[in-house]
Amino acid sequence: MASLAESAKRSAAAGRRGAPSPAPSRSVSRAGQRRARAICSAGRLASGRRAPAGAGGTMELKKDSNAVSIDMLLIVHSEKRRAAQGAHSDRPADPGAPPQRRGGLQGVGNGIRRWQKLEGNDLHGTQLTVEVHPRDAMPQLFKKFSLAKRLQVDKNGNTRPRQPGGKDTHAYPWDRSSLKSMALDLRQFEKLDTYASQVTVKSGLEELVSDLLQEAHSDLEIVRAIWIWICHHIEYDIEAAQEKDRQAFKPTVILQTQKTNCDGYAGLFERMCRIAGVQCVTVPGYSKGFGYQLGQSFSGEFDHAWNAVFLEGRWHLVDSTWGSGLVDSSTSKFTFLYNEFYFLTHPALFIEDHFPDNKNWQLLKPPQSLRQFESNMYHKSEFYNKGMLSAQPQTSIIKTVNGKATVTIESCSPTLFMFMLNGKQEHGLLSLRKNGMKLDVYPPTAGTYKLQIFAKGNSEIYSSVLEYTLKCHCADNDVRLPAELHQPVGPSWFSEQMGITKPSHPEPVIYTSDGRCSVSFGVEEGISVLASLHGDDGPVTEETQRRYIFQLHREKQTELKVQLPHAGKFALKIFVKKRQEPGNYLFVFNYLICCTNTKVNWPVFPESFGNWGVDNELLEPLSGVLPANRNVPFKLKLHGVAKALVKGQDTWPLTLSPEGYWEGSCSTAGCQEVYVMVLENANHSFYSYILKYQVNAQ
Secondary structure (H helix, E strand, C coil): CHHHHHHHHHHHHHHHCCCCCCCCCCCCCCCCCCEEEEEECCCCCCCCCCCCCCCCCCEEECCCCCCEEEEEEEEEECHHHHHHHHHCCCCCCCCCCCCCEEEEEEEEECCEEEEEEEECCECCCCEEEEEEEECCCCCHHHHHHCCCCCCEECCCCCEECCCCCHHHCEECCCCCCCCECCCCCHHHHHHHHHHHHHCCCCCCHHHHHHHHHHHCCCHHHHHHHHHHHHHHHCEECHHHHHHCCHHHHCHHHHHHHCEECHHHHHHHHHHHHHHCCCCEEEEEEEECCCCCCCCCCCCCCCCEEEEEEEECCEEEEECHHHHHEEECCCCCCEEECCCHHHEEECHHHHCCCEEECCHHHHCEECCCCHHHHHHECCCCHHHHHCCEEEEECCECEEECECCEEEEEEEECCCCCEEEEECCECCCEEEEEECCEEEEEECCCCCEEEEEEEEECCCCCCCEEEEEEEEEECCCCCCCCCCCCCCCCECCCHHHHHCCEECCCCCCCEEECCCCEEEEEEEECCCEEEEEEEECCCCCCCCCCCCCCEEEEEECCEEEEEEECCCCEEEEEEEEEEECCCCCCCEEEEEEEEEECCCCCCCCCCCEECCCCCCCCEEEECCCCEECCCCEEEEEEECCCCCEEEEECCCEEEEEECCCCCEEEEEECCCCCEEEEEEECCCCCCCCEEEEEEEECCC
8 A cells, every 4th residue: 555655646746747637538527527546554653653744544543452543545636627626716826925824624524534735725735534443443434435446447547437238237128026126125224214314415515425424334325325315305497407507417506406407416416426436327318207298209319317326246227316206297396206116226127218328328138229119118117116017018009999998917916906098087997806907998989098097006195107098990889888987896805805705796797688686795794885876877866876776684795686777887886884983985896787678677676774774684575666556565584673564554564474574565555655664672662764665656
């Protein structure tokens, strides 16, 4: 290390003599600033002895067993940079004035002190950083500021990043192994993320980086800390992006305003990584971001910029612009919304919305062409964040076949989905699968449609994960789905999770030839079920939606008897609620019931009241409308009642048979309504209404 110290001293002396500095390397910094660095670590002196002038090294102070060491980092700037910086000094130099010596020892933190020797008007002279640390501890300076192992040196002595090569590439298409380009356990970053997100700007960029590195102990953690800080503190400046304000790209301006555009994000990220001693480059290119339209072509000026960082022997990709939040397309306003997806993203996924100017920065084998980038299916980041694996079709523009288009998604775990066709949840059948979903779409007319698919994942919010352009040349007029047919259709893992098990009809569509059907399923203890029938026309109104369904309960089994008012397609909606909890019933799923028999004209079921027990059973009459001037038989199974009767113009008692049914009959003559009433306690005289029938007019 002594030779390195001498070399540093000679470099400094040469600079003072006006020796030309090496030509700048374009790949290192667009600002053209370069630093030659040397680490001095030579010779030890006992406490109380004075080091020779100009010597660099380690000085050991020995007073007791608690020995400490002092390490010094000498940073020497080239004459070209010093001259450029001196030219921007606020006060011109006075040739007749004697040289002024200024400088001092400034605290940086963590036991590190920085001393800067300033002569004349050169405010950027030799900088010396001193660290005091326990003798047996590794100096932090060597950990954080040694660039020898990270940067290559060109023939002129300039440092430059290594260009990507074969060992940096990943296979295409994605192998589903990981969303990241290296093995990560995000839990390892929890403490660091919390710390980095709370660091504030005190003065300049170097002090900010120094503060961030207090909790970072590896290159990976350094990059993570910088990434987290930028994503949580810098917002996207839409005005600067539109006006292409170059001032907004400068790190000093970004720290002041805490706003910038994608070039500023990428430039700031690169600058902070380089201060911390990590190789980083800015990559310009095309993107499928804000304002992107499906199927659009890319040409001309690049519209985005991101970064590549060198970690553990290979290059990795990050986009802090998209990691920080999003721009609302309707309001053009930015919202902070952290997105983990764009940190060390797997290149086979990154290429879906990032196309670099240099194909080598795709980090893919084989690399993709611009035309492939334009035509490939665009899976949004939330597609992968919410556990999606693949989708069919794999093209962004799809066409109907016989009036129908089908989309399927495979996910790594059960997930809730919904869709919109031109902004409405209509004209489709979406059924959930254990690991994904299937969607059949039936456009109502010929034309071009926007099909959006949303997924819920582990959050409470549905996020857009896929978008298709759907072209329909000929609609199927025989398929008209009810507007009230909501998603999902058919039972699934979700209905089972909500307490509905073993359905008699596992498929989402039920066909009936006579307009009647019976649907049964198991119900977990403590769960109440509610059902309603919905059609687009006919006598099914909001008041009678539940009157075409009669619900029967047998132990832990529920049966829904359904009678259709006419031919057509109907949505049978199923709701559940925990009996002991307040609140409304929650929608779980629905069936699509289809009937083509034009002779179907079933009446409503009788109206039931709150005292109709969950385990009661009605055998007859099932029709809620009784004929006039007839004797009508009644047969019911009622639990926990002492007496039962039917009340019309007169009162007719029901008797309990040996089989456990309450049976009897009544006349409908002279009345418009008929009620079934029960006495729950033999010691009481108050009867409760449980069923109500209408009587046809004479």
